Amino acid sequence: MEAYEKSFLVASGAVLVAFLLALAYSVFAMGISMPGRMEMIACTADQKLRKVLRVTPPFDNPGVHETAPGKFDVVVIGQTWSFAPDNIELPVGAEVTFRATSSDVIHGFMIVGTNVNMMLVPGEVSSETYKFSRPGEYLLLCHEYCGRLHHTMSGKVVVK
């Protein structure tokens, strides 16, 4: 094997190791979490999902709930073509757990400029935790195509 080849093999190996380290760093040090295994919403036959949601906690009461000082649960339902609620107000520094689902087709749940990026699957609960340390108005978007007026499905998160 030529010296050239050896140095290229070493370099390629180093690049791979660097990629893996970057991956590990992003997950463990920066705390970027992936959407976890989802909870299911139990359905009974012949019942509209919308009706089931109305009586299934926490979706019987969508909105912002303070669970402990500085900690919030935000419960959101995505539906064709809006979010409920679509105007979420939070204090600066709030540690927020979003718990969201869809009542009809698959929707997206993305807060632009943050790590919050989920797919809302009907019948399943998606959760993601994020800490809002900067004040501002964040755009909440559905980024999974969901039909005719998909582009109008948006909301905002106001952090004051």
Added chain:
Amino acid sequence: MAAHPKPLHVEPANYLQGGGVIGWLTTVDHKRIAVLYGVSALLFLGLGGLEAMAIRIQLWAPGEHFISARAYNELFTMHGTSMLFLAVMPLLLGTFANFMLPLQIGARDVAFPRINALSFWVSLMGAILLHLGWFFGGLPDAGWFGYANLTERMYSPGLPLDFWTLGLIVAGASTILATLNFLVTLITMRAPGMSYMRMPMFCWAIMITSILVLLAFPPLTVGLIFLLMDRFFGTHFYIVSAGATPILWQHLFWLFGHPEVYIIALPAFGVISEVVPTFSRKPLFGYPMMAYSICLIAFLSYGVWGHHMFATGMGPVADAAFAVTSMLIAIPTGIKIFSWIATVWGGSLRMTTSFYFALGMILEFTFGGLSGIMHASAPIDLQQTDSYFVVAHFHYVLFGGAVFAILAGIFYWWPKVTGKMLSERLGKLQFWLTIIGFNGTFFPMHFLGMWGMPRRIYTYGAGLGWTHLNQLETVCAMILGLAFLVMYINMVWSIANGEKAPPDPWDGRSLEWSVASPPPVYNFARIPEVRGRDAWWIVKYGRTGSRGLAAYMSGKPPQPSAADLAPPAEPIHMPAPSIFPLILSIGVLVASLGVIIGEWRIVILGAVTLVVAAIAMGFEYPTFGQESHDPMAAPSSGGTDVRKVGIWSFIGSECLFFASLIATYIIYKGRNIGGPGAEILEIPLTSFSTFALLMSSLAMVLALAAIQRNDRTWMRVWLGTTIGLGLVFLGVEAYEFTHFYHEGLSLQTDLFGQSFFTLVGFHGAHVSIGVLWLATLWFASFGEKFDGSRSLSVELAGLYWHFVDIVWVIIFTLVYLMQQVKGA
């Protein structure tokens, strides 16, 4: 199967001449079929391009209303669907592979010429179905990957999605037929001396792509069949309120969808691996590694589908596994890029338009590959999910990779196909317009994606800072459109006034350049003997490259001699034309239309046309069922009959079909709510029918043994036994189904019912086809010529029959026996 009973006297004309319209409609010549594919694909390429331009105009400014939201959604759906299924794949596989494979391996046609014609006509019918929505209430508008449950009837009412579903099933079936043909051709029909490791790299790419198609399309077909049943028969495969999950569609779709990326990329790599050595005038660098890396890419491509679904929450183990495999696949792809660069390195380069596009492809595809590696990192991928970054990435792969390769291939092979040269000046103009237009359109999308712009939005807000880059993209998309206009003009100009092409205009390396341009109907007057890789180069310059040096230096490569191009002394058996592929595919179209508009008489009309045409095709020639491949017409390099290789490939594809059905059954059995479950199954009764089916396999073996020792009587007895036992099995199944129905279990009742009936029902359909096949043989055995030489016909039917039995053993174990163990 293919040879004509009478020697067909072949005029020394080229394949384009003669026959008139009827000649084209009934052609089975792989070259004509390739041209038909090419014309339809170029049409859809233009249409898809216009759709893309309309999309870009709509995105020119915030709040723009150039088209309606509905039209916008239709356009991006049809842009994706037609570009992939009706333009890029048909150009790479239908046109390039169809035309070049037989020429490159020294054969006179593909293994199954009529099936080749059938796959074109069926694909055309699929394309028509996809577009018929124009006249029936609008085009499909659920996106090219049609995520369930948006595609359900309650969210997408009306006909458009019905056309989409059926159109894709039909187009998918035609792709399976076409690639099955390629695989068998490459295995059995290589010229003497053309070993696998001497095949041009393009052939390697097509061989592995064919395997990918055979194994990747069945999951898509199954997913589409579920959708079809949901939309038409009231099942609940993707309906949440019945306990099902729409995520099932995503798994089935991406199990197809990611290999699909390589189904497009591998042939593109193959084209580049032909163009780069030719214009560098050097052998392809690292040939064995290039071949192995194709195999490795294909293997890994089945393990990466999950990286499309990080946002669905698959759990940390699945996320990590998919991240690692997605990263691994960069290695064999990197090998290819470096090998191309090493081929160019130190070469004596000739800067033709084709080579420009090939070099452009290497550059742009590398960009796409790099943003692809980013997606292997799950946290990064998650952030980019459904953003414009993804749109940028896959256009760099599909346009920068596949379309650039297609353009390189068009300029490279156009002289061979048409006998005319394209204008190099217009070609270079097109190249620069393409490079500017392409990068200007797609590069800014990376930034828009990072800034939060999601894909598939009709319009966007004014204060988001997305406007300027969108306007740049729209301008550049127009430049890109102009580039393609130049190409179409160049094509028309070339056919009308182009310079006449010599047989070998580029100093080529593979055998297609050793025949006239355009090639004669029979391809090769004499089947070439292959003495090494780059077979035609060796003929020209000798093994060491010492011969013909003066010609090489002068830049005027040696052409095939007049004697080489002279028509053969004796007539050559060529496959005879057939009208039945066209009729059969019309049957497919009519039946599909009948299903969609819900008129069952039309369905029956179409189905009857289809079946009659299929049977007529089978009995068209008296040679039916014989080992009819004339050694002159089709040199076989493996010694295995083409039909045997064909049926094995088909069985391989079927395995994935049943695997998808079985996996769905297992998933949904556990989620069953309401309605009866697996406790309804009756083991003793089914054990009896299983026993009957297993015994029928034994009888099948005995029937084959009998015909092999030329004993017709006993063959008939055993064949009859097999048919009888098959009928017993079907009878019990029919009783079982009716019984369950009375017990309150139907397709619509619950998840268990629908997945049980679908799995067992499709198996039953396979058994019925087997019984029909065997019955045909049984009747044929009363014909005079049915003796030991026909044993292959029995063997083929037997292979299929055994396969169906083995599938049943698996179904019986998983569905019936394991259920009981669990219940006890």
